[in-house]
Amino acid sequence: MSRTCVFFHAHPDDEALLTGGTMARLSAEGHRVVLVVATSGGRGLSATTDDLATARSRELRASAAVLGCARVEFLGYQDSGLTGDTGFARADVTEAADRLAALLHEERADLLTGYDPAGGYGHPDHVQVHRVASLAAELASTPRLWEATVDRDRLLPVLRAARLVRRFDLGPFERSYSASADITHRVDVRRYAHLKRRSMAAHATQTTGGTTTRTLTALLRLPPPVFRYALGTEWYVERARRR
Template sequence: MGAMSRTLVAFHAHPDDEALLTAGTMAKAAAEGHRVVLVLATNGGAGLADDDLRRIGLGQLRLAEAARSAAALGVVRVEWLGYADSGSGPEPEPDLPDVTRFCRAPVEEAAERLAAILRTERADVLLSYDAAGGYGHRDHRRVHEVGARAARIAGTPRVLEATVPRDTIARAVRLAARVYRFPEEFDPTSFERAFTARRDITHRIDVRRHVEAKRSAMRAHASQATGGGASAPGAGVQTGDRTLAVFLRIPRPLYDLVFGREWYRDPSGPFRGGVRRDVFEGLP
């Protein structure tokens, strides 16, 4: 008899976040026969992109890109919780008449929406974000709050906070700087203050066999490889969202080195035996 099939739900703030943080893990789980579901809090409509893309409706375009990304990863279901992108500027975007900005959504309301999916899917693992929201985007911080609450409501056995060791991502940015000139408003030192200390990492997932799927997921988000102007100084990967295009320009051998592993923090860890190498390890 083969290994037990599990269900992995990846909860992300915006379309393209899954490609950057958890795509390899999702592709690996799908390739191993597990059910993989992608849940997006927002449609990414406040993302930075060319004006032509904005005129045709950036949010719907980005949801379509997320569907293509999901297909490349083997995801079987994609859901949008129905909230609007809060934006990455100094203040949240103004309210919309018919859609709530995610950062203003009541945590309990949003958590109930996510918990309904977790219950239906009988999720074994929920991928979420750390309390700082990685690099600090307001929607990412809300993902952490909503994800943690939804898992409690639904009784999901494990929540893993998708992250990156600070020193690793800072090194990746330095390597990227060798082949690409970052915009003046981009603050590479912001990555040295973001994400999670290496000592707090509980899961390190080898995704090198699935790196082509990860690249395909990144390519699917073509709108976020366009210009679109600058965001707030120090906003990290939201600076024009052009960092995605930078990563795709990295030569394949170097790309495999930089993106061949993904990291998580389990709030209940660390574990006896050290860092785990499978998101389902230790589940009953």
């Protein structure tokens, strides 16, 4: 039976890294996949002074096409940046949730994805996605709410190894994302790793912007078998099951 799955994200490129494999797998299996982003990512990294939000919106559409999305919607909020003093992070939760709930109704969505309460690594817009998704799923009585996350207990050993090369503070990561024990769904996306890679590569401004090596760039440099192993699982915590 074909289901409708709505993936809600904060910024263009979040969909690729966190849920791209799941989206590609669901659409390949005949389900309707809808992508909704809260912001156009206007405060992301940029190598140019062109209108970054416009460029990132275009990149999101290209990524969504790779992942087989049937529909892409922007809620049109401003990217809050890491400070979170303006923009989506400070938007009215009820107003944003009402708009998302209207779309869930219209789509008769069977599943909504949001983020874990920590907002992953704590970006203010990601914490806001958690709040808005929770309320929207409730308002629309969406049968399933899954929170996209990372298995922290799998991430920490990798980061500890990376620290041997370059020192950095592990503290924030010990509290970010979700503990292994809390994860309810581990989605095997190894067969769709090539599509996940193409969807990540579609976000060109985020792979070339700034002066330091970006996470996306580093991941895209991994040889395909390593990429498939490292990014071949996506994790979710099921928060709500109604029906």
